[in-house]
Amino acid sequence: MRQKQKNLMNARGRLATAAGHLAGRVSQKLRLGSGGMIGGRVALALDPRILAKLSARVPVVLVTGTNGKSTTTGLLRSALLPQGRVASNVNGDNMPAGVATALMNDPDADFAVLEVDEMHLPRIARQTKPDMMVFLNLSRDQLDRVGEMKRVEGRLRKAVHENPGAHVVANADDPLVACAAWDAPRVTWVAAGSGRWNDPAAFPRGGGQIIRDGRDWWVAADQTYRRPDPHWWVEDDTLVHAAGARVPLRLSLPGEINLLNAAQALAAVSALGFDAHAAAEELPKVRDVAGRYQSFDVEGRQVQLLLAKNPAGWEESLHILTADNDQLVLSVNAQVGDGEDTSWLWDVDFESFAPDSAATFYASGERAADLQVRLDYAGLDSELIADPLAAVLACRPGKVAVLANYTALQDLLAAIKTGGHQPVQEVHHE
């Protein structure tokens, strides 16, 4: 792995960092927030090159994609911890300010593993000069914010072109990811899955139609582009390398999707030169990702939280949650960070959960009314309680599952903490 030695830190950078730290501490003292972003925001305002300075001496891995950024970043960080200190924005703040804060908080780190918002990848990569970029998947998410999928693919491709030294770990099953990673001089391809919502019809290079057959895909009337042969893939609970290595995957996080996230994390660790078997032993330690898999006790209710931001995430999460819960609170907001258009709810196949569902559903969040209409048409009765904590309290004591999109989950987490409700440790399938 390329080692960066040059110390770019100068007086301006040191001043910006100090001011950022001060702002972060003041923010925490005044209970304005966790201090997660404010420090980085101040430092960025004082020194626009602060990301370059903070990352100049540390190997950098950037993780991006629509779904699984925080989880994969958390798994990768955990897998690298035996090798040294890891700076990481584990709280999910994936804009430049959050990235700056993570780097500021651990100036002596041996590695930086950073989750990066797709649209900000070129800007952050230009400064941090990554040794590695991990591309997970690209599907429709917050469409009104990011515009078209092609634009997002273009951002990733731009980062690849501008950082030829970066090793790219990319999902071979996802045509848009493959399109973005295609020109990278060094790519590790991972068969990391492609849900039915990963569904662009046109390949951005040339605009030809993408044809699918199971996991395989190719571009019609085009000999150049088709699914690359993966170096790594998952068979049941085992990560397999094309050369024959078999690495058992054991996670504390639920769901098949997290096995695929783990596959990309371990492929990245392996490409960094570390043993994937040893790294895999570290993965069960990840139980919580930015509060997204956390459980709380709320007055006798064991509340399991799951974040899902788009149709693919909602379907995956509903499969996980409906398996062993009969009280579900679904909470949807439509703030800028969520996507202001709630139409995506109609891309979630709620109908497939309706026939055998004896569960009680609560429609919650700022857009509870849109959600309830969607559930109604799917044949699912629900009670509308806009305040998610009130919806949780309306459930009878016992297990309660909450599925929420981004700001809806933040609202509930804040309400739970304000209410003094305690995290539950032992909830996940070991």
Next chain:
Amino acid sequence: MSESTLRVGVVAPEVLATYGDLGNALVLVERARRRGIDAEIVRVPLFEPVPNSLDIYALGGGEDTAQALAAAHLREDPGLSQAAAAGKPILAVCAAFQVLGKWYVDANGSRINGVGLLDAVTIPRDGRVVGEVIAHPVLAGLTKPLLGFENHIGRTRLGPDASPLGLVRAGVGNGEHGPEGAVQGSIIGTYLHGPVLARNPQLADLLLERAVGHPLAPLPMASVERLRAELLSQ
């Protein structure tokens, strides 16, 4: 309706169902079933011939490359035009609204020929419009405000053969001094997502009644009324 089952065609869902537009077909089928009418969704994949025998057609939004693929296919395939000539209800949302027009100019400035079923042309506007829309209905048979969410970069001008679906009270719509959407014969074009039929049951029932050829019993849904009241109060 030719057979006992009402068939709602979703045309080229791979490219024209980007913004939850499949929801319009789900709403039509469910509102038919709740009145005792058998109904099903028929997906017509891109590049496959569009049957001219379906009862209702729903087409939705798509990104520009995908939209161009759909336009190329629908210009050549006669099925949808035959269905329109036979008076079958056709709902075209957003990108599909533009595709059914005479032509549109895409984000790169290329002029793409449409299917020509609507007397409408579309050019790009400066920047994307994103937000809630309220429109006063113009189409006969509609009395309640049209509600929806718009997310597009088109400015659509209607010719003499098309009339607006509604007149914008809040939001942008076609972006030409008030009109939202277009109506020509049995075809309804609109920029409204939401999906539009989930938020406007009156429009959904108008399409259904045209398809079955007789009036339908009212189907009050408290959830829908609550959503509409909430959207109208904002």
